[in-house]
Amino acid sequence: MTIAVAEGITESLATDHRGGFRRRWYRTPSFVLGILIVGTVIGLSLAAPLLTSHSPTDQDLNHVLQGPTSKHLLGTDQLGRDEFARLLYGGRVDLRVAFLAVLFPFCLGTILGCIAGYYGRFFDTIIMRLVDMVVAIPFYVLIIALVFVLGAGARSIYIAITLVGWVSYARIIRGEILVAKRQEYILAAQAAGFRDLRIIARHLLPNVITQAIVFAMSDIVLDILAIVTLGYLGLGIQPPTPDWGGMISDGQAFLTTKWELSTIPGVAVIITALGLSLIGDGLADLLRPE
Amino acid sequence: MDRFAYILRRLLQAIPVVIGVTVIVFFMIHLVPGDPARTMLGLHATPKKVALLHHPWGLDRSLPAQYELFMKRLLHGNLGTSLIYGVSAWSLIWGRLPVTLWLIGYGTVLAILIAIPLAVLAASRKDAVRDQAVRAVPLIGLGFPPFWLGIMMLLAFGLHLGRLFPVGGYGTGPVGHLHSMFLPALTVALGISPILIRSLRASLLQVLESDYITTARSKGISERRVLLRHALRNAVVSTVSVLGVNIGFLVGGTVVIEQVFAIPGIGQLMISSVFQRDFPVVQGVTLIFGIMVVLVYLATDVLHSLLDPRVRFD
Amino acid sequence: MTDAILDVRDLRVEIPLSRGTVHAVDGASFTVRPGEALGLVGESGSGKSMTLRAILGLLPSPGRVVSGEVEFEGQDLASASQRRLRDVRGARIGMIFQEPMTALNPVMRVIDQIAEAPMAHLGQSRSQARSTALDLMRKVGIPDPHRRAQAYPHELSGGMRQRVMIAIALSCEPKLILCDEPTTALDVTIQDQILKLLGALRRDFGVSVVFVTHDLAVVAQTCERVAVMYAGQVIETGTVDEVFHAPRHPYTLGLLRSVPRFDLKRQTLDSIPGQPPDLVMPPAGCRFHPRCRFAQDDCVSGDFPLRPLGAGGGRATACIHDDACVTDVRANPVIADA
Numbered sequence: 001m002t003i004a005v006a007e008g009i010t011e012s013l014a015t016d017h018r019g020g021f022r023r024r025w026y027r028t029p030s031f032v033l034g035i036l037i038v039g040t041v042i043g044l045s046l047a048a049p050l051l052t053s054h055s056p057t058d059q060d061l062n063h064v065l066q067g068p069t070s071k072h073l074l075g076t077d078q079l080g081r082d083e084f085a086r087l088l089y090g091g092r093v094d095l096r097v098a099f100l101a102v103l104f105p106f107c108l109g110t111i112l113g114c115i116a117g118y119y120g121r122f123f124d125t126i127i128m129r130l131v132d133m134v135v136a137i138p139f140y141v142l143i144i145a146l147v148f149v150l151g152a153g154a155r156s157i158y159i160a161i162t163l164v165g166w167v168s169y170a171r172i173i174r175g176e177i178l179v180a181k182r183q184e185y186i187l188a189a190q191a192a193g194f195r196d197l198r199i200i201a202r203h204l205l206p207n208v209i210t211q212a213i214v215f216a217m218s219d220i221v222l223d224i225l226a227i228v229t230l231g232y233l234g235l236g237i238q239p240p241t242p243d244w245g246g247m248i249s250d251g252q253a254f255l256t257t258k259w260e261l262s263t264i265p266g267v268a269v270i271i272t273a274l275g276l277s278l279i280g281d282g283l284a285d286l287l288r289p290e
Numbered sequence: 291m292d293r294f295a296y297i298l299r300r301l302l303q304a305i306p307v308v309i310g311v312t313v314i315v316f317f318m319i320h321l322v323p324g325d326p327a328r329t330m331l332g333l334h335a336t337p338k339k340v341a342l343l344h345h346p347w348g349l350d351r352s353l354p355a356q357y358e359l360f361m362k363r364l365l366h367g368n369l370g371t372s373l374i375y376g377v378s379a380w381s382l383i384w385g386r387l388p389v390t391l392w393l394i395g396y397g398t399v400l401a402i403l404i405a406i407p408l409a410v411l412a413a414s415r416k417d418a419v420r421d422q423a424v425r426a427v428p429l430i431g432l433g434f435p436p437f438w439l440g441i442m443m444l445l446a447f448g449l450h451l452g453r454l455f456p457v458g459g460y461g462t463g464p465v466g467h468l469h470s471m472f473l474p475a476l477t478v479a480l481g482i483s484p485i486l487i488r489s490l491r492a493s494l495l496q497v498l499e500s501d502y503i504t505t506a507r508s509k510g511i512s513e514r515r516v517l518l519r520h521a522l523r524n525a526v527v528s529t530v531s532v533l534g535v536n537i538g539f540l541v542g543g544t545v546v547i548e549q550v551f552a553i554p555g556i557g558q559l560m561i562s563s564v565f566q567r568d569f570p571v572v573q574g575v576t577l578i579f580g581i582m583v584v585l586v587y588l589a590t591d592v593l594h595s596l597l598d599p600r601v602r603f604d
Numbered sequence: 605m606t607d608a609i610l611d612v613r614d615l616r617v618e619i620p621l622s623r624g625t626v627h628a629v630d631g632a633s634f635t636v637r638p639g640e641a642l643g644l645v646g647e648s649g650s651g652k653s654m655t656l657r658a659i660l661g662l663l664p665s666p667g668r669v670v671s672g673e674v675e676f677e678g679q680d681l682a683s684a685s686q687r688r689l690r691d692v693r694g695a696r697i698g699m700i701f702q703e704p705m706t707a708l709n710p711v712m713r714v715i716d717q718i719a720e721a722p723m724a725h726l727g728q729s730r731s732q733a734r735s736t737a738l739d740l741m742r743k744v745g746i747p748d749p750h751r752r753a754q755a756y757p758h759e760l761s762g763g764m765r766q767r768v769m770i771a772i773a774l775s776c777e778p779k780l781i782l783c784d785e786p787t788t789a790l791d792v793t794i795q796d797q798i799l800k801l802l803g804a805l806r807r808d809f810g811v812s813v814v815f816v817t818h819d820l821a822v823v824a825q826t827c828e829r830v831a832v833m834y835a836g837q838v839i840e841t842g843t844v845d846e847v848f849h850a851p852r853h854p855y856t857l858g859l860l861r862s863v864p865r866f867d868l869k870r871q872t873l874d875s876i877p878g879q880p881p882d883l884v885m886p887p888a889g890c891r892f893h894p895r896c897r898f899a900q901d902d903c904v905s906g907d908f909p910l911r912p913l914g915a916g917g918g919r920a921t922a923c924i925h926d927d928a929c930v931t932d933v934r935a936n937p938v939i940a941d942a
Contacts, residue, residue, distance in 0.1 A: 129306070129310065130310075132307050132310065133307060133310030133311055133313070133314055134314070135538070136307050136308075136310070136311050136538075136580050136583050136584050136587075137311060137314065137315075137576060137579060137580040137583065138538055138539065138541045138542025138543075138545075138579050138580075138583055139538075139539060139542045140542035140543060140545050140546065141541075141542045141545060141560070141575070141576055141579045141580075142314075142542075142576070144545065144560065144561070144564060145315075145318055145560075145564075145572055145573075145576045146318065146321070147564075148564040148567075148569075148572055149318050149319060149321050150321065218432070221432060221433055225433075225435050225436075228435050228438075229435060229436075229437060229546055232435075232437050232438075232546070232549075233546065233549060233561060234565070235564065245435075248435075248437070248438055248441065251441075252441055252550075255441070255444065255445050259445055262438070262441050262445075263442065263445075265438075266434075266435060266438035266441075266442070269433060269434075269435055269438070270430065270433045270434055271433075272433070273432065273433020273434075274429065274430055274433050276433075277429055277432060277433065278429070281429070
């Protein structure tokens with residue numbers, strides 16, 4: 001069979017789920033709500049300079065631990081810094097790191113998962129053994145240990161999360177490929193003599209990637225939590241850069257006087273996470289084959 | 291007899307994983323290019339201190355030889371010596387291990403006590419108000435940073451509500467532990483219940499569609515018995531593995547919780563060692579955590595085989 | 605029908621689905637007399653299983669009974685509360701299901717599953733109920749009951765499991781047993797054993813049976829009376845003799861003719877043309893008319909409830925042109941008399 005005919009067959013067989021998504025996305029309430037929430041959060045943090053004239057790092061030791069006033073919408077913290085500004089700018093940092101941090105494990109895990117699933121046997125065994133080993137060490141323990149070795153800060157966070165987080169993606173993609181590679185359109189492509197890379201990239205991947213994308217949504221939540229937790233422990237984003245985790249940690253000493261210091265950043269995390277989970281749920285519903 | 295052989299076989303299968311864990315733990319220090327001793331000492335590195343570390347660490351030898359040395363020491367129970375306290379890392383860990391084990395166990399029990407009734411409540415009336423309410427729990431709950439939840443607990447119970455529970459510490463004696471560790475254990479439990487609830491509810495819903503549930507109802511037994519003795523009993527079989535994976539996550543979460551509540555467990559030891567750049571202790575704790583998780587997975591498998599008579603032991 | 609133990613009158617069951625409401629049972633009426641076995645026959649989708657489930661209120665959700673009465677021991681089960689139904693289930697009416705592998709709880713020992721109903725209804729203690737169960741296992745022909753009692757369902761063969769199901773249904777000595785295709789999932793040889801067992805138990809326990817099946821031969825072998833269902837409606841009732849020798853509904857006739865006869869040498873397989881109707885939008889008038897070779901203009905609209913034939917009751921048909929069947933059978937007998 002000619003290449004063109006083979007391509008035609010494989011393309012038509014493979015595009016079964018994609019049309020449904022475009023038609024239905026705005027009618028799925030969870031998806032829409034999620035986008036709204038996340039959109040608002042991202043919008044607020046991007047618009048930080050417009051929403052407040054304060055800098056998140058300026059200290060004012062004459063006005064510490066104040067309540068909300070017209071000058072400081074959410075009051076000040078123990079060093080007189082404006083809480084509202086810290087919240088917005090902290091969101092910027094945390095969200096940026098979280099969204100970036102999910103990309104690397106996604107890519108690494110997808111590649112390794114493809115190799116394991118498509119080639120099977122030797123590669124599969126090695127990669128899966130590696131998965132078992134990484135999974136054996138608790139997520140946070142491994143991250144903390146890696147950050148210890150690599151030093152604190154955003155760069156280490158990216159590396160640590162990548163080294164630990166690829167596992168879930170690899171498992172998902174491998175599972176999907178193991179099933180998908182038995183489909184007829186793949187056999188057709190193989191029979192037509194297409195190279196492996198082409199088959200994987202153009203024919204298998206578009207169909208199996210949806211599960212990984214859905215997972216990525218909950219993974220961003222996980223990453224936000226990890227970043228914020230590391231911030232709390234003092235191992236994450238380093239001061240003076242504002243970070244929600246660091247804010248919660250700073251606030252713990254002042255629970256009796258100004259409990260909002262610790263509470264509000266946490267609520268921000270929860271709301272962001274809720275939005276992302278809703279998007280994830282919505283996506284899962286939408287991308288499910290009819 | 292079959293079951294013993296099965297457990298033995300699983301134990302043997304776990305060994306390569308544990309070895310893999312040691313490889314990871316060993317390799318961590320070599321992740322950064324350059325002299326590992328310098329990485330370890332971080333800001334306090336001086337050429338003198340670095341040189342001092344070289345020999346005991348075998349850093350003057352090749353990588354495989356270093357690993358060999360590492361493993362040899364390990365098999366003798368030697369996890370290295372604390373750079374700060376000068377005593378064996380193992381003795382530091384050993385003293386604090388029971389505390390962490392208490393926290394994990396207590397937290398798991400509480401999580402189960404929370405998840406089961408909620409999941410049963412939800413699944414028994416699918417899509418009703420109570421089901422929607424319970425489904426909201428994982429949706430919102432998964433976004434709660436566990437340490438923040440812990441702080442909120444402190445705020446609510448420790449400081450305001452009549453100081454019901456101590457704000458930290460381990461307490462003495464079993465009752466003391468139960469009391470002091472209630473808030474942290476509850477925090478841990480609330481951390482993993484959302485996933486448990488979601489998973490158990492899904493299992494229950496699936497089980498409730500089964501034919502044997504209709505048979506059970508056709509006997510005219512009470513709906514409560516149908517739910518508990520037939521549906522739940524079957525649903526837990528598939529949830530056990532989810533619980534196992536989540537305990538793995540839970541174990542890691544205790545590190546942070548111990549910080550929040552100032553609990554003297556190995557998690558807190560790890561954090562303080564990280565700040566003090568006490569690498570042998572960090573390494574040792576990581577290894578112990580890894581072994582703990584492998585054992586938890588093993589226990590989960592065994593539990594699963596106990597709960598499901600269809601599991602074959604060959 | 606004053607001595608009927610079960611009297612089902614115009615039962616209707618609906619299942620609301622997203623594509624429309626399925627009228628699974630749309631007018632089923634029949635009676636069961638004490639000690640007798642009634643066969644409820646029809647193709648898949650005819651509503652026979654749903655009818656059975658509706659009697660005990662065990663419809664799969666979202667199905668529900670929308671009208672009709674199910675009179676048993678002086679009360680109407682169709683409108684009874686869950687509590688009342690639970691008192692009846694197991695204790696007064698037992699049920700046997702089609703797939704013994706999935707119909708038994710996989711993580712519960714067989715003996716405990718049999719003992720459950722006696723503990724709930726007869727107030728027996730666990731040890732009493734267990735010995736009752738052992739006794740029952742012996743009665744249903746399970747060899748070496750002591751050893752088998754501790755087994756889990758997956759450790760037993762299909763025939764054994766079905767015997768366990770029968771033991772469960774009989775455990776409180778009910779007055780009526782509902783059987784939902786109990787032998788369909790079994791090997792032919794085992795089928796025969798189970799049917800003979802059911803016959804023997806029926807005599808020993810004096811229990812009435814409603815036997816749902818699509819297999820006419822099974823009905824002929826085990827039942828005294830039969831009710832034929834099509835598209836959710838009971839369209840003919842009578843004794844097995846009456847209905848099989850002289851069917852009075854074209855559908856019944858078609859069914860009987862489509863059974864292969866091994867005694868005739870040259871024969872094309874007679875089947876009923878067309879497909880069973882969609883139960884969301886069934887045909888107007890007589891449900892069978894699109895496939896009926898005797899159909900006439902007046903079959904196309906209107907309602908056709910069961911019409912009693914002759915005196916004595918029990919013999920009825922829904923067809924208004926049943927004389928056509930009589931003529932057809934006279935010309936071409938369905939069953940050669942032995």
